Amino acid sequence: MAGDDEKRSVFGDQAGSVELLWGGRERPSRGPKPALSLERITLTAIDLADTGGLGAVSMQRVAAELDFTKMSLYRYVPGKSELIALMIDRAMGEPPGAPSPDTAGRSGEEPWRVELRAWAHALAEVYHQHPWLLGAAVGPRVMGPQELGWTERALAALADTGLTGAEQLDAVVVVSGHIRAIAQVATSMGLGSARAKEPEQVMSAALNELLAGRADRFPAVAAAVAATETDRVSRDRAGEFGLERILDGLAAYMSRTRGGA
Secondary structure (H helix, E strand, O other): OHHHHHHHHHHHHHHHHHHHHHOOOOOOOOOOOOOOOHHHHHHHHHHHHHHHOHHHOOHHHHHHHHOOOHHHHOOOOOOHHHHHHHHHHHHHOOOOOOOOHHHHOOOOOOHHHHHHHHHHHHHHHHHHHOOOHHHHOOOOOOOOHHHHHHHHHHHHHOOOOOOOHHHHHHHHHHHHHHHHHHHHHHHHOOOOOOOOOOHHHHHHHHHHHHHOOOOOOOHHHHHHHHHHOOOHHHHHOHHHHHHHHHHHHHHHHHHHHHOOO
8 A cells, every 4th residue: 555655764774663553462363372561561661771870771771681592582672772672662651631720820821831830840850760861862753642642642732822934843842852951961960860950959069069169261251150059949040040031031931923812
């Protein structure tokens, strides 16, 4: 069929990931009754990545953890790239539901803002639990149904704002990019999942140490760092500060271009 040919041309050598993520393949096509499952294999690989990073995941290592041979895994998963695709979708999990503005919002806020903020917080929590996703979920690849569900949820929050479809997609990219950036800062500082939400504390401490005896050379930095000592909110909430400014910008844009939404 023409549709099938078109799909093959789009996904190329990632067709195996498409089948695993969207085709519902669970059992091998031949051989004895399976003793494993895709979910068990995927969860084992996720546990390895959560503990040792994505580099700790290999078909051999997963097989050893399951007490099976490496070849037995290939009856379920064609290779590591397909396994990582499964890991990403499973680790992302179900997208958050829409919060009630009455309980989650702030006075006078539009529902879209309440929902997009809750979505961003939920995404930050996913990166907090699985920091290896920052390196895995990049580049051209096949998105799974759960990961695509996150995009669906965010776009649904913006559906009645008056933004065009392209603008809605761009807004989601900007918000998710900010959340990724904060998580990446935490990871680069070696915080891991345990403190992935507090990179500002470590940055402030590091700057204080570097500025010792050098404050006159970097007066603006020294003044800003000193101010954080009496302003705990701004010190510990760069992620939240940035998110709120992005939401402010979207609200201003909606008001300016759509007459208020």
